Amino acid sequence: MDINDSLPGSPGAYALLLHLAKEISLKVGSLGIHRFPEGLFVYIGSAMGPGGVRARVQRHLRPETEKRPHWHIDRLTALTEIRAVWWLTGKTNIECQWASALEKIGTRTPPKFGASDCRCPGHLIYLGKTGVEELAWSITNEMATITPGRICLNQSSA
Ligand SMILES: [Zn+2]
Numbered sequence: 659m660d661i662n663d664s665l666p667g668s669p670g671a672y673a674l675l676l677h678l679a680k681e682i683s684l685k686v687g688s689l690g691i692h693r694f695p696e697g698l699f700v701y702i703g704s705a706m707g708p709g710g711v712r713a714r715v716q717r718h719l720r721p722e723t724e725k726r727p728h729w730h731i732d733r734l735t736a737l738t739e740i741r742a743v744w745w746l747t748g749k750t751n752i753e754c755q756w757a758s759a760l761e762k763i764g765t766r767t768p769p770k771f772g773a774s775d776c777r778c779p780g781h782l783i784y785l786g787k788t789g790v791e792e793l794a795w796s797i798t799n800e801m802a803t804i805t806p807g808r809i810c811l812n813q814s815s816a
Pocket residue numbers: 753754757773776777778779780781
């Protein structure tokens with residue numbers, strides 16, 4: 659299965675599993691410079707505009723040179739590999755609740771990453787260096803505590 663397969667063109671929330679091959683320090687807009695440890699991160703966002711989840715995830719997959727950096731996550735997707743994407747269509751804003759649920763299996767860092775427009779502590783969660791398959795399963799389970807049985811998942815075949 660390709661990570662792009664059957665992404666919906668309608669609005670919704672999504673989560674990205676990102677792999678960072680080696681530790682980096684990165685300036686993230688107004689948040690300043692932060693250290694990002696090697697390993698896996700999950701980022702939670704929403705795509706309520708035209709093109710919905712499909713347009714947003716395809717933007718995340720494009721090389722940095724082909725887009726003007728806009729969100730905090732744009733700096734990180736340039737340096738990481740997207741290994742999986744989850745989504746749930748609908749106009750309900752559940753991304754802050756997903757982020758909160760995922761804190762059970764990781765650590766929010768840096769504070770307020772991806773959360774300029776909401777009041778929660780951040781939408782990026784560091785999960786350590788555990789295997790992708792095992793983490794994908796845990797992520798699905800934690801998000802399902804908020805939205806039972808409704809989440810879709812694509813994993814990269816690489
Ligand atoms: Zn939030």
